[in-house]
Amino acid sequence: MSRRTPRPRHLWIRGDRAADRHRAARDLLPTAPVRVDCHRGHRGPYTGLGGLLRALVPDVLERWPDLVRAHRVEILTAAPHLHGLLGAEPETLTRVATGEERTRFYSEARSRRTPHGVVEFLKEYRTRREATGRAPQEPLALWFDNVHEADASDLECLVIMLRRCDPRQVLLLVGTGSTSPPGDVGAALARYADPVDAPSRASRPEERGTEELWRAYVASDGTSDDPAERSAWRDADPAARAAAHDARADELEAAGDIGHALGAVPFHREHGGDPAGAGTAALRRALDHCVDLGLYSAAADLGLRGRALTDPDTRQVDYCHFAAKAALALISLGDPHRARELYVELRGRYPLPRVHMSTSYNMAMLYTRFLPREELDHPLARAYASNGVALATLTEDPEERAFYTVFQQNGLALVEMHLGHLRTALKLVAEGVDRLDRETDPAKYRLHKSVLIHNRANVYAGMGMLRESMADFDAVVALDPHYPEYYLDRGNLHRRLGDDRAAVTDYETAMGLGPPFPELYYNRGDVRAAHGDLDGAVEDFAYALELEPGHLDARINHASLLRESGRLEEAAVSVAEGLASHPDSAHLLCSRGLLALEHDDAETARTSLTAALRADPRLYQALVARALLAHAEGAHDEAVRLLDRAAEQSGDDPDLLHHRGLSHLAAGRAALAAADFERALRLPGADRDGILAHLAQCA
Template structure:
């Protein structure tokens, strides 16, 4: 098969060899086959010269190349990363792999800058056979290295690419050579040599002669060679081969059910622990086929992990089908307990909103609570009872029963402390404290919630999510400096996390640190260009600070990503208006309102254009729609009152000014002065004098910023 090449980055001649060339075929090492191989090639020499750089990115590096731990040491640990498999109750969201990818891209950029390399040339082959993690990394690498000396060559033999990678290649890369897939005759090889060559390629060879020899071989001989290759890789190879080549060989070996099942178990449970959910969707169907439903324990475990992967990846209806398969097939207490809890989570938070039903969720989880209390092993009984009741607490919260939710979580903590040794199930204990803090916050018991957030940070100080939640609570409590410190700390604890920068930008803006807010929002847009809220907020701050020249590229890229977004169309219209192109501005305001008829800034802007042209009727129509959408907006009421006044509708203007005066952010002096004019025109001198006297008392206030 022919290989299609794509290149992004600085112009280099095709004859220049890559500094590092890796295969991304998932059959080799599963998730991060290519990215991990890149790190195995680069990190050891980088560590010799710049160990601090490697240390800063140790979480990302060890997540994709775990065998490097012997060279660079362990990453910063959390209770989650330290937990024994049987105590692992927290799962990572799918976005974690994006964070890892961003961190690795920044590691590469920092390495190039420190080394003074003229260019770093990277080549990735077999990308169409790559796991989602490698394709995600490549898409982010290509997107973020457009103005860097990093050249990326991507080789594919098919079209099986993620939408994100295909888009990145189409936008940022250029087609290079198409390499013919023919195979030179070379030294003649007999069938046995061809067979062994295919086996030694770990099933990745596309040489048709080797593939034909493999297919024609005696199944028993083939199985024996698979087992021999697996034993060799386990004995002499990197650990990460157990995520790709080893289970591949053992599922085709002499004992797929036992040896293959064990290999898949190791790979599936490792990937579930790391949040590599797409890989589980590759392994689990193969594992289920290898062990068969007659082997109940491994079969339902593989089905459960596959269903969890489907659920967290947004395929909840498929997940429900497989959970129900397990419930219908087996009477095993733990299988019924687990699937009942999982179905409850689908119905209370993972299904699309239109399919959620908290009462169905409660029925499922109540059944699981009952089963958990009947387990014969004392420790399992305690743990699973508390775990299921924690799930019930979430359902009760969604039903609005906050006091009951708090009781369930609080009593669960007490039961764990009373019935289990203090060193057992630390992850779940920390999750319960965290959940109790969130329920307390929802109940308005903020000091108690703060104490719990602080307590969980003390026992798990390297988990960034806790700092983010505490920062939000501290902000509510008015302790902005402490909230800012928590955001700062969270940013240092792991790979890039755009949400923290978004939250910190909001806080910095409230504190008057516009430059800091701009920097944070720019960081969000750099990491995830399709985060439109951040992009629009950034554009707004840049316009406020007079940095209009920086707005156009942000706006154009936003419109490319979301051409129908009303807020971006509005900004385009406002820029046209400021440059004197009122016809273009009006067109964009109309278009924005076709997309979002209740977009208040577009209504206000179009009303202003109407006032400037003397069309008071259209202006009042738009401002009335705006006030109906945002009735407590002082500026809108002032503006409508002003238009009423300009149209000599004095009583209507008085009504708007009076309503605005009752709002907390009212510009009292200006509103009174304008109302006094209306009273004069209405022939009410006493009210006019009263307003003027009151306006003098409230003097010194500015005209509302949004006034037309």
């Protein structure tokens, strides 16, 4: 196997002061990189990525408007202040629904799609820029500073960019404090970047007065890393400091930048003259925006900060709003226990029907879906959901009563599905669709109507009623034509109905509606493989793995198709990368064993195939391969035993019977061998000439 050339690496600039990191970055590159400050105190989520797009997009739009249009969804997700320049992205019902009509929220997976789309944008921008002779042979250099203070959205983006961007094309400079950031971003920096320490210069005597120092800290929106400024701010006169915060908030609000409303403005209002009033109002606006866009790390922080400032007795509605939205965000962040604490607190604090109706639904979802598997309790979830339905029926307004009852019944339907009661679930969802059509304004609750129809389509599919399911998928696509998940689901149903061409059309339509996600490419690759387009399938599986390296099914298929295509070195690399993430995968262990057989490495093949069967004793391919190896080594009884187990999986297979007959024959059991050969001859696809020759040996 040839040794691969080491990939160039990005640069990780470490230093506790921004000024020191700036000097180090300036010394590293001949031309100034595009620099953005990632400190979440400025613009909250996507402070860094949004700043990068704000710097690049106007020029790209002027030169290549088609490139910007192709990535408009992810650009506007990370940089909403560019709406005035680009216009609105294609609307989905989820995006336009407001208030209590917002009954579906984006999954946490959506935040991983945005960086992937931006990576594609940057790579294509670099390619076009070089093709026009602009900065040839130079990478596009991007300088992300203050990463240790970034929001989770920027950290997730940087992890993806560090992995996917080739430094020869898009070079990242990442500035952090002197210690390694925790979690995934620290691991990504260690793997993909070379560290560069930024030496500190000797500090000069401070010439600024105390007031100048603390006002500088306020002007930095609380992001300054100057200890003197922060210390002076802490010790400043509270009234003067609060007035300065209010003045700075007024200035930022007048500028109209939505980003500041998610970071700096709430900070200033919290420390201004009216934290419980103007402060909580700013926090609530930012919270609602972040929840609506699926920016859950920021939403959890904003919700808990707002809850801490809100009096639970005099401002019950605001307190419930902050707690409930924080709980929703915590669930999406994988902390259902903390969310449950918040719901239980609300149920104990407020003996109000609306509070108990809402939290009953949420407690049902926790116990049927979000808690760890060992803590799920579907009967208890059904009790909570039934309580929610009962309370919904007490709503006074007829239209609202219909909506709330149907919403609660939809939750109950999910619980019934998890209990295996598909017909009950179908009845609840179908009744909900009919009731909303009869009893509510057609212009209202459009999102929830689409959710119900989508749920009914899934229940139909689970019951095997595929034509009815397709009719509902067609209806929901017509209602919400820019929502990519609907095309993914309908494409999967087309496959079940045997219409692979329509499936691929739906997958490719979804690909054009927003940033990429791996399921689309994995599914299209599966269709291509089924139709013999192995190169196209390998390409799709490889891209799915570029998006999500831990996608096990894509890895298994990618490695297998490379091996079947004779691309053995590439297959070995894919298997090794897969086993690094999934060391107990029976299929990958089997692939390693099959590759070893291709190279006549019997010892590695034996070890790998044995490990595969230890992980999955019923894995057909491993049973057959291990049997053939045993036969070649003269262990004919072991070969027969393994092929007997394989036959339990496949039934009558002519090749398997042929191989088992050979092992019987080699062990001197001519009668058993002849019986296997004769059975094989009666099956389609048998190697008749070879079997007849071996049958003659039996005689």
